[in-house]
Amino acid sequence: MSLWEEDYNIPSFPAVTADDSADVIIVGGGITGITAAYLLTKANVSVILIDADRLVNGTTGHTTAKITAQHGLIYDELIQHTDKTKARLHYEGATDALNMIKETVESLAIDCDFVHKDAVLYAENDVYARKLEREAMAYKTLNIPYETIDGPPDLQAVGGLRMPDQAEFHPIKYLSSLVHYITKHGGRIYEQTVATDLSKDDRPEVITRVGHRLQGSHVLVCSHFPFFEGNQFYFTRMYAERSYILAIKPKQMPAEDDMYLNPEDPVRSIRKMSFKGEELLLIGGEQHKTGQGRATSSHYEALETFAKKHFGIERIVDRWSAQDLTTIDKLPISEE
Numbered sequence: 001m002s003l004w005e006e007d008y009n010i011p012s013f014p015a016v017t018a019d020d021s022a023d024v025i026i027v028g029g030g031i032t033g034i035t036a037a038y039l040l041t042k043a044n045v046s047v048i049l050i051d052a053d054r055l056v057n058g059t060t061g062h063t064t065a066k067i068t069a070q071h072g073l074i075y076d077e078l079i080q081h082t083d084k085t086k087a088r089l090h091y092e093g094a095t096d097a098l099n100m101i102k103e104t105v106e107s108l109a110i111d112c113d114f115v116h117k118d119a120v121l122y123a124e125n126d127v128y129a130r131k132l133e134r135e136a137m138a139y140k141t142l143n144i145p146y147e148t149i150d151g152p153p154d155l156q157a158v159g160g161l162r163m164p165d166q167a168e169f170h171p172i173k174y175l176s177s178l179v180h181y182i183t184k185h186g187g188r189i190y191e192q193t194v195a196t197d198l199s200k201d202d203r204p205e206v207i208t209r210v211g212h213r214l215q216g217s218h219v220l221v222c223s224h225f226p227f228f229e230g231n232q233f234y235f236t237r238m239y240a241e242r243s244y245i246l247a248i249k250p251k252q253m254p255a256e257d258d259m260y261l262n263p264e265d266p267v268r269s270i271r272k273m274s275f276k277g278e279e280l281l282l283i284g285g286e287q288h289k290t291g292q293g294r295a296t297s298s299h300y301e302a303l304e305t306f307a308k309k310h311f312g313i314e315r316i317v318d319r320w321s322a323q324d325l326t327t328i329d330k331l332p333i334s335e336e
């Protein structure tokens, strides 16, 4: 269980027990499925949302919960491998998502620790400092606001690239309010309901493991890895990576209030988090292709060694890991 889940309980829901229908059937109750259900409900479209397990118990409940368009060293690579238009669209998409979350927090008055912070990429060696310089040039080309900095001193960095006005939040507090909105306005949510097949007739149907049929004009597959392959060969177009998070009470907090990411191998992702009145530090990283890592304990030990070196550890509060998917061209796949 992650600290987010320990800190806040999202409501629970029964399993599907009969055939049913709605305008849109949504499979997957992470941030993608719940956000889609919220936006459709708000537009007076009826929805049924199902999850195989518990809402937000997938990757969403185990994230670092930074909301940023920075995404590591990506813009220089996108310009080289695609073009400036696609690279700029990637930035705009992420910025629109941030703004949408902010507007939702404001309009529903959600108490979810949403706060604006700058995102900072930092480098620990000259090779990566030069990569940051190239990334800064890409920001300039794409008209992305940035500032080059010396790098956070408590991380012994040799260079840094700041993207101002990004954000962080508590994902479960935020999504719980969306779930409340969805059910209050007629949306139906079910847990412990596994989608196993999809029939794509005039009105598509999601078929559940126990044989119930959920019919809608549209089906949204928000199950992280698509549960329905069709002829898309998704397994050849993306790979899963596992990464690890350590939550600590440090002896010394970072001097500045930014969210940090070191894109070198091994990656380090750092942010502060309030938990039951205490200021903690989340330190993530150690990602590796799923099934190709060392012993699990060695990844946590590496994060612990890093945390001790830079901040000191008063107490380890929690640790967890989760998987994320990366596409071959690093751009999202969204298909009909």
Ligand SMILES: Cc1cc2nc3c(=O)[nH]c(=O)nc-3n(C[C@H](O)[C@H](O)[C@H](O)COP(=O)(O)OP(=O)(O)OC[C@H]3O[C@@H](n4cnc5c(N)ncnc54)[C@H](O)[C@@H]3O)c2cc1C
Pocket (backbone or CB within 6 Å): 027, 028, 029, 030, 031, 032, 033, 050, 051, 052, 053, 054, 055, 056, 057, 058, 059, 060, 061, 062, 063, 064, 065, 066, 067, 068, 193, 194, 195, 196, 222, 223, 224, 227, 242, 243, 244, 245, 284, 321, 322, 323, 324
């Ligand atoms: C350690 C870590 C840190 C991260 N930090 C950040 C960060 O700081 N900022 C950021 O933006 N991103 C971050 N990410 C990535 C981000 O958390 C994920 O991309 C995001 O949470 C994915 O959300 P999702 O809704 O698409 O998938 P999920 O949260 O995985 O939800 C998918 C849901 O679908 C359900 N499901 C699956 N199959 C079926 C089926 N057949 N039938 C019914 N239901 C099904 C699952 O039970 C699950 O609940 C991080 C990822 C990791 C691993």
